[in-house]
Amino acid sequence: MDRNDEQVASSIELARSAARAAGFDDQPHQLDQNIDPTDRPKVSYAFELDGLKNAPDIADIEAALEQVPGVLVRIVYPEATAWVTAPDTLDPDVLVEIIAGFDVSAVLTDSSLRRRVQRALPGEGLNQRTERRNWRRRRGMSLKFRRHLDDEARNLEKARRAGFLKQPIEGIREPEDLHPQDLLFTARGLLTTTRLVIVFFLTVPVLLMSYVPSMQFDGWQWVTLALATPVVTWGAWPFHRAMVGGLRRGLTALDAASSVAIIAAYVWSLIILIFTTAGDLRWRTSPQWFAFNHDRITDGELFLDVACGMTLLLLAGRLLTMRSRVSLLDEIEERRPDAQKMVLMVPRHRSPGAPKGKTRPEQIPLQEINVGDDIIVTSGQIIPVDGTVVGGSCKVGRGLIATSEQEVEEAKVNSYVYAGTRNLDGRIKVRVAYTGHRTRLAAIHRWAANANVKQNKSTMLSSRTAAMLIPVALSLATIDFLLWALISGNFNAAFATSLAVLASVAPVALAMSPALAIRYAGEAAARNGILIRDSVTIRRTEMVDTVIFNRVGTLAEPDMLVETITADRGENPELVLRVAGALALESDHPVSRALVRAAREARDSGAGGEDIPHWIDVHHAEINHDGDFTGLINLPSIDSEGVEHRNQVDAMLWRPRNMADLEGRLAVAAVSGGTPLVVRWKGRDRGVITLYDSVKPDAEDAIAELENQGIDTMMLSRDAYPVARRIANRIGIDQVLAGIAPGRKPQTVRSVHTRGATVAMVGDVSVLDSLRVSDVAILMGTDTQVDRIAQSGHPDVDIIVLRSDVSAIPQVIAQARRVCRIIDRNIILAWTYNALALLASVAGVLHPMAATVLMLGSSLLIEARSNRARTFRR
Incomplete structure (x- = not known):
């Protein structure tokens, strides 16, 4: 038996020797076994968590994962995502098993899976047999094709190590469509x-x-x-x-x-x-x-x-x-933070057993920063992430994208800062909300790059037209040479006129006339907080004759306040408010936020006494097609014997669109103040709550400017006509489209268009369906939802306004009209020059050198006129 064991051991050793000779390594990580895992190169993973029921569980899961040497973890509860930085030798399945111990399942995201597959294991050797097989296969290929395969392999390997945060990799040729090349076809x-x-x-x-x-x-x-x-x-x-x-x-x-x-x-x-x-x-x-x-x-x-x-x-x-x-794009590249740059990160010890007291910041590469981390940004540094200031204060420059007219803004606790802006003085602690390719700077970079791609494709037509010259x-030079030679018999003169014809023609001026102006206009708008999709959008915006504003999110300030509470006879106004707040709890609409805030303030102050429940449970809460809140609520009732019972009843929070829907004192209350909402339960209207929302300070001037441009203005609102008309009169809007339920707003916008109007619809993320059916879709807002839409390049949005002021709307229309005038006049100028220069050349009065000077001058003149589109008039 021992002899058999020795033979088996000997056979195994021989097999291992043969494997090593063939290029296989049976201990691929032997060189790494003596290296401390905390000193290993790091790799980042993102896990989607299922079963994470309570926020307090986060600390325990993070503490368990960070027991693994070299592992750092941040779990974002609302998104149910775990961001993990771990040594490159650690198998992610180990982390999955630890998380599973808390009855939470973890799955790697698609991007993490791709990164794991593409990453080669440390110490992994090449298979010599595979090399020989590939060599035999490549031997039958042409030299040109082998070079192509080598270039592709090198570029792929470099691309795997590159991301948005990294500097451009030398040797990788990026697609020409991603950068403006002006279509000159000259290297x-x-x-x-x-x-x-x-x-x-x-x-x-x-x-x-x-x-x-x-x-x-x-x-x-x-x-x-x-x-x-x-x-x-x-x-x-x-x-x-x-x-x-x-x-x-x-x-x-x-x-x-x-x-x-x-x-x-x-x-x-x-x-x-x-x-x-x-x-x-x-x-x-x-x-x-x-x-x-x-x-x-x-x-x-x-x-x-x-x-x-x-x-x-x-x-x-x-x-x-x-x-x-x-x-x-070049300026964004200059401000783009380097992934290898060291940033000062403040550890957040949230695990129960972690030591208390002041933590010491540590320097780590930017690429290892995760969502939820705190970083320190000192004076003179460029902020590398999007996030909220949680400590300190400073002044920040407005950066490349100006969303306000102030050159310098103050950043303090609870202020939101963006990547690419510079800390001018002071020291702040920023809690990371977005990093890398998810920052606003990256979103604007992608939007501008995509706009250039579309611009280059659209201007190909003008370039082909110019190339026809x-x-x-x-042909004209050849005919001119023959005619001059036959008529005058002077071949030198014939050649001089033909040479002048070739020297005077200026197709570059024709090709540049639309391309440069559109590119400069788009970049000027982006620098002022307005993202324009492409040249087609600029042309359509020039033709706009009607602008429809969705009232909420555009003309009014985002914060609303409860103005009045009118209860029907026999009803308690405090109960009306509490029911409204409970029904609107799950919505993020400004109306909902105002109701919830008012209900909580009333509860905390003890208004209504003990007769009003402090908390009202809502079941099966929904928002129907008309935008009304519905659900089942638990209300107390006292029977004849004085015993309190909890009854589950139907409840609804709805906005009247027609005064015929109400009667009596509730009808009077609905038209006497601001935005009305009716609270109903058990099939009966119990009260009316009116909300006050202040109009943006520049709304009246912006509407007046649109009227001066000859544009009709309309306001789209769910409110009844008397309420909507009163708000429209305050800011001077011509027409009111009142009583329109959310589900019918797209149909209303389409009906305006079918009457022959070229419509620009202005609204926030709540009316994306209405933006889709307009000629020009203008999205307004400064929240993260707008940033995400800019990042994804939403196909239904033509213009994104990152500013909160209404004056951006007449400005972008005026910019589109001015740019189109520049383009049209440039084209007329270019064609006129080419026609006159060719006639003068054929006539023999234009020397070839003079023709060259005129050709170059025409191109520079077009360039100078196109430069006027760089100016954005605010």
Whole structure:
């Protein structure tokens, strides 16, 4: 038996040796066994929890999980999510088993599962047999395809280690659609200052010798040829490359005409030098500015000055254009916090056995910060997360996105701060609400990037239209050369006019006319707290002639107050208020918050005495299609013998939309004050509660500004007409759409549209269905729900207003109209210039160099006019 055991052990050892020789490691983590788990690299997981019934259980679960070395845990009770930072060698199933001990099931989120699958185990070796098999498979591939696979593998590995918080990874080529490229089809990376400087020093002598006869010496023309050769080949290479790339893709590059003109001027001059008297060392020339003054072909005529001058001017113009365009995306990238940056985190010891007293902050990487952690931000630092200030105070700059007119705002306890804003002075403690890709800064980055993608796709049409000028110019130059050669017999003059045709055409100006203005307008609006989806939205906003406001969330302040309580005869007003507060408890609507707050204040003050129950239970609470609150409530009743019983009765909290729904003193109360709500139980109306909501201070001026723009204004409200009309009169709104239940609001907006109006609907997150059916959907609000919609890029929202002031609405409409005027005038200007320049070139009155200057000037003029869209008038 012992002999058999020895044979088995020997066989196992031989098998292990063979496995190691084949590339398998039977102890892949042997090198890591002596390393302290707390010193291991960390990885973050998110678990969705099911069965977490009580908030007090959180401390026990966190304490149990943090008993594992190197594990940090934060559990967010409302979202039932556990955020865990653990050593990379720890199996998540260990954490799942610990959580299961508390009768709570934990499941890794999809993102955590993907991250776990993609992450290679430490010390994991490569399988040599697999390598050989892959080598045999790759041996039959072409070299180009093998390089493609290698690039894809490298990019994938780098992308796995990258996220929104990390800096851009060198070597990964991002999709061009994500960044504005202006559709010039010219390699922007080749347009460098070094290239411009070298071309400048080579071109200046060529121009001086060509235009100043006194500087011409024996053999000067061959010197200019030598100087022009690197300019035409290397200096103009970005434009030649664009032309060739366009031909390969079946496109017409916008710089193709300039490339052809440069090459043609150089080749023509080379032929003239070789085959005419222009090659003689003693040959001299003088500049000729009109075609009919050019020498005959036998006398020679050089155009090296045109080839070099055109290259120099094009490089200078393109570089000037590139340097003048500061992108909002680039600025966000600069403020984007680095995931590896160390931040000061204050541990929160919430477990029962944790020591009490002051905790010591510790430095940890930003990528290990979880929701619910507290971090310290000192003076001069950029706040890296979204969160609530829980300690200290400071002044913060308004950041890239201005949601108010104040340059500096004070942040104190309970203030909400956003990532990307700078702490100007002081020291604050921030409790993290969102980090990484879930911050508002990241949401705006994605919104702007998606807007640029849509903008680039929409402006492709204008670029293709502009590109049509290239074959037209080439055809016209060919016809012009033949006609001039036949009529005048002067080939130099014919070539000069053809060269002027190619040099004068400006398709870039046509392509830029809409693209630049739209891009600048969108970024200017975003900097002022307004996110515009794309160019189509700007065009539709220009045509808006009717604006419908949903009263709640747009025209009125978000906080409402209970104004009056009117009970029917024989009813207790305190009981009416308590029932209303109980029914509205589960809603986050401003009306609900006001009722719940008033009911709690009355309960705490002891109003109503012992006859009114301090707590009313509600069962099966629902909100029906009309927006009314319904449920079953437990009310006390006293029988004939004086014994108190608890009876479960039907109850409803509803808003009257027609005065015929009420009668008597309740009808009078419903129209005498603010927003009325009727409390009913046992099928009978028991009282009316009116709520007061103050109108935003700028609402009246904003409505007046819309009226001055020729726009009709309407207010959409659930209230009865007398109540809604009274509020509308306070701010000057023309028409009132009153008594509209929430479920019928989309139909009402659609009916306004079917009457021929171009409708912009303005509302908060409670009326997303109504926004969907409008021509322009404008979402207002400053809460986290709006941030999440901005983050997801909700397809039913065209414009998101992150500001709370109503004046943003006339401002965005005025901006859209101004930008569309700029675009239309730019297009007219570009087409007019191209037509006149081509006519002047064909007529022989435009020198090729002058044509180049005019072409560049037209592009710069379009750029300057488009820059006016950067201004957002508040």
